[in-house]
Amino acid sequence: MADLDKEPLEGKLRRSFLKQAGAGAMVGATVGLAGCVGGNGEGNGGNGNGTGNGTGDDPDVDDEDKFGGTLRVGIRQDWTTLFPMQHAREPSRVQENQVAPTLARYDADAVSLRPGAAESWEYVDDDETQLRVELKEGMEFHKGYGEATAEDLVWTINTLLDEGFGGGWTKRFMFPVPPFEGAEEVDEYTFDIITEDHYAPLQVGLLTNISVISSEAAEEMGYEEFAATPVSVGPYEVVDVDMGARAEMEKFEDGLPADEIGYAGPAYADRIEFEVVPDATSRLEMVQTGELNVATYAPYNEVDRLMEDDNVTLKMRPSWSFDWIYIGGEQGTEEYREALDDREVRRAIGTAINREAYVNNTFFGHGVPDDDPFSESLSQNLVTQDDDRDTYDFDIFPVEGDPDQAQQMLEDAGWPDMELELTHMNTSDATRGAEVLQQVLSDAGLEINLRAVDGATHSDIESEGQYDLLLSRISWLSPDPEQGFNWFENPEQSNLNSMGYHNEQVDELLNQSRTERDRAQREEIVREGFEMGLADAPWVFLGHLETPRVLANATHMDRDLFYPQAQMLDLTDVYTV
Known part of the structure; x- marks a missing residue:
């Protein structure tokens, strides 16, 4: 086994393989998201010396030879925190997941939950308001903070509800108005999550999005230090970080094996180094010169070529992500606030957009144009899905667009001439998408000015409602429809609704869906509510992307490194030879 810290990654040293993960291959814990996945689908190819794209474990490598070395991972954007559950x-x-496991994992292949850091969970009352969770024993925290116990999870859940250390995106995207009374410790490894009423999304939503973190470390270190070097029980711990640019992790030997707490396999690499390389061309060059082993995205314009490259394994998968436009932020251009509050104006914008042109130009055809947030893959996994229906599908707007009809709708609404600003991230595919939108909306008589911003600024603009139109990307964090349904909740209850949208009928259906215990009844409520919200068009949906992943220098890969939700990355069973 070559020491990758000392020897250059040339030729034979740059082959990465994946150990078979078995029937329970890793799938989503998030979640993304929601998480917000904004930006650019880019990445890299490689030039390993294998025999071509393939699957399965390498038969010539003994198990003991898979351990050791450093994995160097190129990611495309900066970040502001590594505090689990704080940012989507x-x-x-992708970095937090190497450090902090969640209580449960969602297995998209099996369409079911499976244990992560939790050993088991079940309701202990007839009304299903008291969910008892038993933790796995022997999970040791990084940095000598002792064993994880129920006390840590009770602290995490209760502070999450109070928007303390454990708040952030989990509170914002998953449970904006949770009917929780809180969490209570039962014994050293057991705790109860108590709700005011039955809460249908609880298991699939909460358990897959609550990470195990040390309450003692979080309180002792404070937010800033903990956000840089979080303390959890995962297979790797952060040892050095330049926030937003680079993070170094070392394998953690004192806890339970990775495959016992929800990961795909044992942690092979001794060290993982994450580095931000925003430029796609540079990342490609770094892979080709051996400076990177793994990169998280391939550029869409390179996908077809990389698919034919025998020296790279490129995984394409339908993700749970989609692109959409926010319409009429509460702090947008004052002159047009009234117009963008008008349902018919928003519907005109939705009618004008040619989603086929958007997908073809933004993702070079590697996606599916659609006017709702439900990809086929997600639809098949939704917990409310009726077995007799293939997908959740809502035909609200013409996929190919109709600018003439849209222009007439704007004239009928009294807003035929508007000059609006479209904000987007400064990544290559977001820029391409924004230019398509600028063109198709101009065909309907709208003058669109483009504003490109970095990821952190984009997130702030979204949350503060400082936009006329905002092009964004998000991924489902959970296959429970609650996450997407609650986007439409009135702004006094939902932080994601930064345009001030409010429909009392949608709110009522949302509240009904949260407490309905009959699956078929809940599905009907969800479908009715979504159709109503989509028709109101506070957001306009554009399409679902296929996500290109590259395991650099790889010639064998028997699973995708990513979950379908929120672009979660699992590097535990990756090894270099």
């Missing part, structure tokens, strides 16, 4: 942006999530 992908750069944070």
Whole structure:
């Protein structure tokens, strides 16, 4: 086994393989998201010396030879925190997942939950308001903070509800108005999550998005230090960080094996180094010169070529992510606030957009144009899904767009001439998408000015409502429809609704869906509510992307490194030879 810290990554040293993860191959814990996945699908190829794209474990490598070395990972954007559950942006999530396991994992292949850091969970009352969770024993915290116990999870859940250390995106995207009374410790490894009423999304939503963190470390270190070097029980711990640019992790030997707490396999690499390389061309060059082993995205314009490259394994998968436009932020251009509050104006914008042109130009055809947030893959996994229906599908707007009809709708609404600003991230595919939108909306008589911003600024603009139109990307964190449904909740209850949208009928259906215990009844409520909210068009949906992943220098790969939700990355069973 070559020491990758001392020897250059040339030729034979740059082959990465994946150990078979078994029937329970890793899938989503998030979640993304929601998480917000904003930005650019980019990444890299490689030039290993294998025999071509393939699957399965390498038969010539003994198990003992898989351990050791350093994995160097290129990611595309900066980040502001590594505090689990604080931020849904992908750069944070892909790193946090190596450090902090969640209580449960969602297995998209099996369409079911499976244990992560939790051993088991069950309701202990007939009304299903008291969910008892038993933790796995022997999970040791990084940095000598002792064993994880129920006390840590009770602290995490209760502070999450109070928007303390454990708040952030989990509170914002998953449970903006949770009917929780709180968490209570039962014994050293057991705790109860107590709700005011039955809460249908609780298991699939909460258990897959609550990470195990040390309450003692979080309180002792304070937010800033903990956000840089979080303390959890995962297979790797952060040992050095330049926030937003670079993070170094070392394998943690004192806890339970990674495959016993929800990961795909044992942690092979001794060290993982994450580095931000925002430029796609530079990342490609770094892979080709051996400076990177793994990169998280391939550029869409390179996908077809990389698919034919025998020296790279490129995984394409339908993700749970989609692109959408926020319409009429509460702090947007004052002159047009009234117009963008008008349902017919928003519907005109939705009618004008040619989603086929958007997908073809933004993702070079590697996506599916759609006017709702439900990809086929997500629909098949939704917990409310009726077995007799293939997908959740809502035909609200013409996929190919109709600018003439849209222009007439704007004239009928009394707003035929508007000059609006479209904000987007400064990544290559977001820029391409924004230019398509600028063109198709101009065909409907709208003058669109483009504003490109970095990821952190984009997130602030979204949350503060400082936009006329905002192009964004998000991924489902959970296959429970609650996450997407609660986007439409009135702004006094939902932090994601930064345009001030409010429909009392949608709110009522949302509240009904949260407490309905009959699956078929709940599905009907969800479908009715979504159709109503989508027709109101506070957001306009554009399409679902296929996500190109590259395991650099790889010639064998038997699973995708990513979960379908929120672009979660699992590097535990990756090894170099």
